[in-house]
Amino acid sequence: MARRRLIAGNWKMNLTHLEAIGLVQKIVFTVPEKVLDKTEAVVLPPFTALRSVQTLVTGDKLPVGFGAQDLSPHDSGAYTGDISGAMLAAMACSYVVVGHSERRTIHGEDDALVARKVQAALKHGLTPILCVGEGLEIRQAGNHVPHCSDQLDGSLDGVSADDVRKVVLAYEPVWAIGTGEVATPEDAQEVCGALRARLAERYGPETADVVRILYGGSVKAGNTAGILAGPDIDGALVGGASLDADEFASICRIAAENG
Numbered sequence: 001m002a003r004r005r006l007i008a009g010n011w012k013m014n015l016t017h018l019e020a021i022g023l024v025q026k027i028v029f030t031v032p033e034k035v036l037d038k039t040e041a042v043v044l045p046p047f048t049a050l051r052s053v054q055t056l057v058t059g060d061k062l063p064v065g066f067g068a069q070d071l072s073p074h075d076s077g078a079y080t081g082d083i084s085g086a087m088l089a090a091m092a093c094s095y096v097v098v099g100h101s102e103r104r105t106i107h108g109e110d111d112a113l114v115a116r117k118v119q120a121a122l123k124h125g126l127t128p129i130l131c132v133g134e135g136l137e138i139r140q141a142g143n144h145v146p147h148c149s150d151q152l153d154g155s156l157d158g159v160s161a162d163d164v165r166k167v168v169l170a171y172e173p174v175w176a177i178g179t180g181e182v183a184t185p186e187d188a189q190e191v192c193g194a195l196r197a198r199l200a201e202r203y204g205p206e207t208a209d210v211v212r213i214l215y216g217g218s219v220k221a222g223n224t225a226g227i228l229a230g231p232d233i234d235g236a237l238v239g240g241a242s243l244d245a246d247e248f249a250s251i252c253r254i255a256a257e258n259g
């Protein structure tokens, strides 16, 4: 079945709310509308910029989606500093990144917590972009496929077949994030194909076939076409290059041309 291309820009901890407004405006002016018909473009600003992005996008009915970079597994309560799925849904977010390697490493998030966050996102009607990926040592030892498949299993604990259809997966090899060292198209397809195969084992092939799988890690306009050639790769989770409107627009255009 045809899965719609998705290019998601993870801005990480960059841009004030004013800068965020400027970047969204520039993206919309730069990406032709016919590209956005074929490829879904999504921005993932920091929490502090979400309200500004929401006001701009919904107020002017701009053809880009938006979402957050993390959420709490809890709905409300004494969780200082956390933001709940209910709050994100109230702000009309469509997406939320869950289990990014920077959260797993810097904030010590394990698969069990990530699974609770996936469930919290689904409960509030948000699409989780669930990230998995291996570090360099695991890759060098040749254990990347089982590692990523196990991470996927653990992070989807308790998620039903109906719900998993609403999840977007992102394969992000940690050694390729922000390093300029992109995985080869073959490396990316190997793991994305294995993730789909694991979904098929667990939920059946029809369900596995509708789940979108992104690649992330030093994606730029120059490597997008090669990466997206993989039959199991439906788009990209873009970090650094998503902060440049021209580069992000080119990635979206190339995705639409290679859809």
Ligand SMILES: O=C[C@H](O)COP(=O)(O)O
Pocket (backbone or CB within 6 Å): 010, 100, 172, 176, 177, 178, 179, 180, 216, 217, 218, 219, 237, 238, 239, 240, 241
């Ligand atoms: O979420 C995005 C990824 O961490 C990739 O970041 P990068 O494109 O800067 O390597």
